[in-house]
Amino acid sequence: MKNFKLIIILFAAIIFSFTCKKNADTTPAATQQSTTGTLYFHLHTDVDTNEVATYGSVYTLTGGRKISVTKAQLYISNIQLIKADSSIYAVPNTVLLKVQEIEPYLVGSVPSGNYISVRFTVGLDSATNAKIPTSSDIALNNQSMWFGASAQPSGFIFVNFQGTIDTTAAANSNNLIPFMYMIGTTANKRQVTMPYQSFTITTGQAQYLHIIIDYNKLLTGINLSNGNNLMIMSPRANINNVAKTISNNIPAIFQYE
Amino acid sequence: MKSIFKYCIYFILLLIVACTNNKENPNPAKSIQPLPDTVSFHKNIQPIFTNNCNNNGCHAGTIPSNRINLDSSVAYSQLLKNGSGYVDTINPSNSVIYVSIISVSNPMPPTGKLDDYSIQLVLKWIQQGAKNN
Numbered sequence: 001m002k003n004f005k006l007i008i009i010l011f012a013a014i015i016f017s018f019t020c021k022k023n024a025d026t027t028p029a030a031t032q033q034s035t036t037g038t039l040y041f042h043l044h045t046d047v048d049t050n051e052v053a054t055y056g057s058v059y060t061l062t063g064g065r066k067i068s069v070t071k072a073q074l075y076i077s078n079i080q081l082i083k084a085d086s087s088i089y090a091v092p093n094t095v096l097l098k099v100q101e102i103e104p105y106l107v108g109s110v111p112s113g114n115y116i117s118v119r120f121t122v123g124l125d126s127a128t129n130a131k132i133p134t135s136s137d138i139a140l141n142n143q144s145m146w147f148g149a150s151a152q153p154s155g156f157i158f159v160n161f162q163g164t165i166d167t168t169a170a171a172n173s174n175n176l177i178p179f180m181y182m183i184g185t186t187a188n189k190r191q192v193t194m195p196y197q198s199f200t201i202t203t204g205q206a207q208y209l210h211i212i213i214d215y216n217k218l219l220t221g222i223n224l225s226n227g228n229n230l231m232i233m234s235p236r237a238n239i240n241n242v243a244k245t246i247s248n249n250i251p252a253i254f255q256y257e
Numbered sequence: 258m259k260s261i262f263k264y265c266i267y268f269i270l271l272l273i274v275a276c277t278n279n280k281e282n283p284n285p286a287k288s289i290q291p292l293p294d295t296v297s298f299h300k301n302i303q304p305i306f307t308n309n310c311n312n313n314g315c316h317a318g319t320i321p322s323n324r325i326n327l328d329s330s331v332a333y334s335q336l337l338k339n340g341s342g343y344v345d346t347i348n349p350s351n352s353v354i355y356v357s358i359i360s361v362s363n364p365m366p367p368t369g370k371l372d373d374y375s376i377q378l379v380l381k382w383i384q385q386g387a388k389n390n
Contacts, residue, residue, distance in 0.1 A: 042342060042353060044324065051324060104342030104353065114362070200362035206351045207360065210323060257323055 037201040039107040042208045045072050045100045047216040065171035071162035072215050073099050078121040097139040112203040116196055122250045123158035123189025154235045159183040161215050167224040179230040185238045188247040192254050210257035217253045221245045296382040297390050303329050305375045309366045333389050349383040
């Protein structure tokens with residue numbers, strides 16, 4: 001009888017220890033998880049302190065000048081994330097076409113970790129700018145960003161800002177005059193480095209960077225009273241000083257929300 | 258014969274205890290209160306916003322923080338604004354509102370992360386189509 005007791009107890013102990021062991025390692029997948037998260041930009045279209053909710057609405061700028069926007073689009077490419085140790089992660093093959101109607105944009109899958117800033121190009125690199133887009137190039141295959149009926153040979157419009165604006169020096173007129181700024185060509189692409197703002201990419205999670213694009217800042221330094229300064233519609237026109245002034249204003253139009 | 262039966266009972270009890278101990282929930286917070294089968298925006302979600310997001314005037318008024326007004330009169334239309342991405346019923350966990358409340362570096366509300374139950378309610382509401390119910 002004693003032997004039987006001993007056998008039962010030993011058997012029970014073995015079963016007990018096995019059931020515990022099995023359950024202790026139920027999470028082996030955790031070590032095999034990827035170490036990336038997903039980064040998005042959340043981009044707002046503004047003129048001064050007004051969010052452009054709909055094309056064609058008239059907004060009043062600080063100082064009283066009125067403006068309406070009928071097109072506000074730009075390309076963002078060559079996105080780079082900067083870590084605290086100044087090392088850089090370049091997001092491969094990302095070209096975003098920011099349009100007024102859409103705010104979230106997938107930047108890509110990026111390594112988990114802490115970052116302190118982001119930089120990107122407004123415009124396209126030379127090779128992409130020479131590309132003939134196919135229907136699968138969703139960002140590039142958009143006629144509103146071509147100088148003509150086709151993307152080539154003139155390349156792409158990097159920033160397309162159109163509308164009507166009060167051009168009086170006193171900024172007190174309701175008579176709004178059309179303007180059309182189609183900024184392109186390799187000479188006019190600009191790199192933008194956003195100010196320090198730490199953010200964390202967590203494995204398996206999405207993260208948004210909220211950025212405002214204030215198109216009104218493109219007009220800084222432009223004499224609107226001069227009718228010759230209101231239209232840039234071709235690559236040829238992109239060599240003039242107005243185009244250069246607008247291009248140089250590009251980095252200032254981005255700010256964190 | 259009686260003692261054999263007694264030891265069998267002990268043995269079975271021991272097995273039950275061993276198995277029960279291993280059913281420990283790794284995330285006990287979620288099991289405190291079961292989520293409703295259908296999450297209601299007005300009954301379940303809006304109170305979260307009212308208590309945590311627009312009560313200090315942050316996501317409220319004419320100039321709400323981050324341009325999202327979560328006052329009960331406008332919250333739903335603001336969240337479902339076309340093209341905003343605040344709510345993404347196709348990829349619920351990528352919704353701006355959900356990502357904001359689980360963010361590690363900039364969680365909303367900034368005064369302290371929402372409890373797991375509230376976070377799961379928001380996610381389930383989006384997964385169920387973000388209805389104005």
